[in-house]
Amino acid sequence: MAHTAxxxxxxxxxxxxxxxxxxxxxKWSAWVSWFGDIAEVAIAPASNPFSAVSRWLRPAxxxxxxxxxxxxxxxxxxxxQTLLLQSYSENxxxxxxIEELQRGLALNPDMPVQQLNAPVYGTAGDxxxxxxxxxxxxxxxxxxxxxxAAAGLQxxxxxxxxxxxxxxxxxxxxxSAGPFRAVIMIDDTLNGLRCTLEPVGDGTLRGDxxxxxxxxxxxxxxxxVGQDVRLDDPQRWPRSAQMLLVGxxxxxxxxxxxxxxxxxxxxxxxxxxxxxxxxxxxxxxxxFEEERR
Amino acid sequence: xxxxxxxxxxxVMFGLERGFRDALELGDTGIVPSFVFVLVTFIGISAPPLAxxxxxxxxxxxxxxxxxxxxxxxxxxxxxxxxxxxxxxLAVQLMLTLRGIMIRRNPLTMGxxxxxxxxxxxxxxxxxxxxxxxxGDPIVWQPADELVLRLxxxxxxxxxxxxxAVLMLPLAGMLGLSTxxxxxxxxx
Numbered sequence: 124m125a126h127t128a129x130x131x132x133x134x135x136x137x138x139x140x141x142x143x144x145x146x147x148x149x150k151w152s153a154w155v156s157w158f159g160d161i162a163e164v165a166i167a168p169a170s171n172p173f174s175a176v177s178r179w180l181r182p183a184x185x186x187x188x189x190x191x192x193x194x195x196x197x198x199x200x201x202x203x204q205t206l207l208l209q210s211y212s213e214n215x216x217x218x219x220x221i222e223e224l225q226r227g228l229a230l231n232p233d234m235p236v237q238q239l240n241a242p243v244y245g246t247a248g249d250x251x252x253x254x255x256x257x258x259x260x261x262x263x264x265x266x267x268x269x270x271x272a273a274a275g276l277q278x279x280x281x282x283x284x285x286x287x288x289x290x291x292x293x294x295x296x297x298x299s300a301g302p303f304r305a306v307i308m309i310d311d312t313l314n315g316l317r318c319t320l321e322p323v324g325d326g327t328l329r330g331d332x333x334x335x336x337x338x339x340x341x342x343x344x345x346x347x348v349g350q351d352v353r354l355d356d357p358q359r360w361p362r363s364a365q366m367l368l369v370g371x372x373x374x375x376x377x378x379x380x381x382x383x384x385x386x387x388x389x390x391x392x393x394x395x396x397x398x399x400x401x402x403x404x405x406x407x408x409x410x411f412e413e414e415r416r
Numbered sequence: 417x418x419x420x421x422x423x424x425x426x427x428v429m430f431g432l433e434r435g436f437r438d439a440l441e442l443g444d445t446g447i448v449p450s451f452v453f454v455l456v457t458f459i460g461i462s463a464p465p466l467a468x469x470x471x472x473x474x475x476x477x478x479x480x481x482x483x484x485x486x487x488x489x490x491x492x493x494x495x496x497x498x499x500x501x502x503x504x505x506l507a508v509q510l511m512l513t514l515r516g517i518m519i520r521r522n523p524l525t526m527g528x529x530x531x532x533x534x535x536x537x538x539x540x541x542x543x544x545x546x547x548x549x550x551x552g553d554p555i556v557w558q559p560a561d562e563l564v565l566r567l568x569x570x571x572x573x574x575x576x577x578x579x580x581a582v583l584m585l586p587l588a589g590m591l592g593l594s595t596x597x598x599x600x601x602x603x604x
Contacts, residue, residue, distance in 0.1 A: 176435075
């Protein structure tokens with residue numbers, strides 16, 4: 124009887140503690156993640172096989188042609204396009220850098236990108252939907268903001284938390300991912316239409332497109348359905364993510380508040396990113412610097 | 417109650433929760449069942465009251481530790497200890513109150529209690545995060561959307577619980593739990 128009474132008192136005290144910790148400010152709750160990492164290590168072996176079955180039952184739709192050779196060529200083409208545009212972007216950046224150097228400004232060292240294929244072993248609980256748990260962590264050089272991509276250098280998202288052996292990737296289509304700037308590729312140069320895209324919640328991204336006119340004819344330059352959209356947001360995304368493919372323009376609407384501007388709906392080339400079985404983590408030594416910042 | 421048996425079952429349920437529940441999502445709605453809550457319901461209807469409350473607390477704490485929430489702006493995440501734990505304990509308290517008037521061996525009972533309990537637990541969770549959000553915590557949280565989605569997920573959990581009850585109820589004896597409804601003059 125006394126044991127039961129003591130147990131009840133202890134339960135009540137535990138509940139009071141839970142109530143207090145429920146409202147602790149986030150800056151005082153960092154220690155929770157340390158215990159979470161331990162729990163994660165214990166749960167991961169159980170979740171891994173179920174995750175494999177789940178992703179086999181409902182795989183991510185990579186939107187690739189049925190024919191294997193065609194699919195390989197398609198992926199190669201997309202990769203080459205991305206690399207070409209990245210080299211353009213890098214070229215522009217270097218030109219700017221040279222100009223800055225000439226003005227005597229400091230220079231960041233150029234870091235190579237190392238790619239790591241890492242399996243997805245589950246989701247990150249029910250509070251952050253669509254978030255992926257990936258089996259690669261700080262021991263493999265992953266840091267906060269490390270960029271995650273998929274086949275054809277389709278941008279998937281970036282690392283939002285990292286543990287020694289695992290990390291969490293927040294896809295660009297997750298509602299909590301927030302807005303980012305991108306460029307609609309109207310031709311093979313970097314002279315595309317700038318837009319700010321925001322996740323809608325149904326796997327697409329939506330945002331306003333800049334109003335630009337042809338300098339000769341003064342006709343508005345409009346985006347078209349099917350055009351590639353690539354990331355171009357050096358302020359918020361690491362350099363290794365610039366010019367990665369965000370998706371294709373799926374729909375163009377008019378902006379009701381600004382008739383001269385268009386709103387585009389962009390769909391990534393991979394439907395249901397949260398169903399990916401593996402991601403390509405693009406590790407740069409500078410990611411550590413970005414984390415520190 | 418056989419603690420080791422319950423711990424192993426909990427481990428499997430957490431594995432299903434993290435690895436498999438996305439496969440059961442209804443279209444692209446975000447409505448998914450909770451396997452861990454099915455276990456909470458199973459414990460809630462078949463364990464002694466105090467053991468049921470403690471188990472709910474422990475399962476809730478593990479759920480809190482392994483669930484992260486996105487933080488605005490910085491592309492980061494945080495874990496909050498308490499919302500699931502409090503929600504699960506309150507849900508089990510409701511089950512303890514209701515189970516006396518229900519046929520515990522019936523799988524539909526587990527489905528009904530999972531639905532009601534889930535509604536309580538999710539309401540508590542949404543309330544806590546909504547208060548945090550209102551107080552200026554930089555978490556990414558939309559109270560109305562979350563509540564609707566979580567209540568719909570609770571209904572789905574109830575449906576899944578009916579199916580899982582067929583598998584779990586026979587395990588009750590092995591886990592030292594009882595699915596016998598108490599008679600008029602006390603437990604049979």
